[in-house]
Amino acid sequence: MRVLSWIVFVWMAASAPGFGKDLELAVKTAKTAPILNPLDAAWNAAPGVVVPMMPQTIAPPGGGGKALSARVKAIQTEHEILFRVDWQDASVDDYPSKAENFTDAVALEFPAVLSDWPSPFMGDAETPVVIWRWSASAQKDLDAGYQSNSSKRPRMAADMYAYAGDATFRAAEKAGNIIANRRRISPVENLAAKGFGTLTVMHDQPVQGKGVRHKDRWYVVFRRSVTGTPAFLSGNRIPIALAVWDGGSRERNGIKSVSSWHSLALADAGPRPAEDAVASGRRHYLRYGCGTCHGPEGRGGVANPNAQTNPIPALERVKEGFTKDEIAKVIQDGREPARKDPNGPPPPYKMNAWKSIMDASESDALIEYLFSLMKEDAGSEW
């Protein structure tokens, strides 16, 4: 009996939703690409990974986190790559007709160029990221015709809406805002970013897509040529990250579920190179975007107004001030910075609790890496 409950406990711990790992999404190669239909049988044979997610609390205003995980699969032919993402969402939210309504959506993120891991949180100045964003409302526009106020409310009467039939007076559409585009060809927007608040719609819109509901889940396919930005070239392993918005929980913009970077292993990528604890810790430091706040190689962080420790502390010398267990606790449970002026505003950045998406082996490797940053002999030549 005891043994059984122990086995059940271990099994539950290993399969608990949101328990993180450095995942590898192996792309399935195929002669021909499946059609856009997300429920096409071709997807059954593709291996998938379940990516854990957490609320976006890195950049204010944050929050969200309704979706705890999403499953991703990928299929590659000679010329094309397709991704399918599915996740649980209790309600269909596809018509943001009022200011307080928001659409369900999902986004895939990749570095724009093949290099080291950029910040997973919208990239950074050196390495921009590419974001493919599907939304349920754009899908509805495509499936059922452009959802304007008058198509939703055919009996609506407007007194002062002169010229509405004339495209010249639809300013957002005229300015090329693809959200206002009535002749949308894809429910997926191709976006780019290089840091918070820099999200831009790209001139090229090469990503096709389709999303459908099945039971209580969304299934969304993205499809693009293997050439382009980024290039999905055989033999490579490139970072991939996810975000999901639950419109019904009023999630939008930075209020969403996010993942850290995981690896997309393209055809013939081969096995992952072996690495020691310090090298794997360095990789996790990049995958989780620790450097976004603490600086590259832990050399010192960004400004955090009204925090007692401002800017955000460097991590090079944590070996002096903390035991491994103490650091593990800060990483797993997070820490709210104390305010310098108790009556002032809360500091914009806090140390996140990572335990819902990071596993203990990653946290251990991270600590080995942080300890390796301290150069014990610095200045010894004096």
Ligand code: HEC
């Ligand atoms: C959103 C910004 C942000 C991110 C991302 C972040 N941290 Fe922090 N971290 C902070 C802040 C702010 C503090 C200071 C908290 C305080 O003042 O109590 C902190 C404190 C710490 C400390 C304690 C150091 C000290 O001197 O007090 C450690 C260790 C740490 N972070 C490690 C990490 C690791 C490892 C990662 C990546 C998994 C990470 N942090 C990601 C903001 C961040």
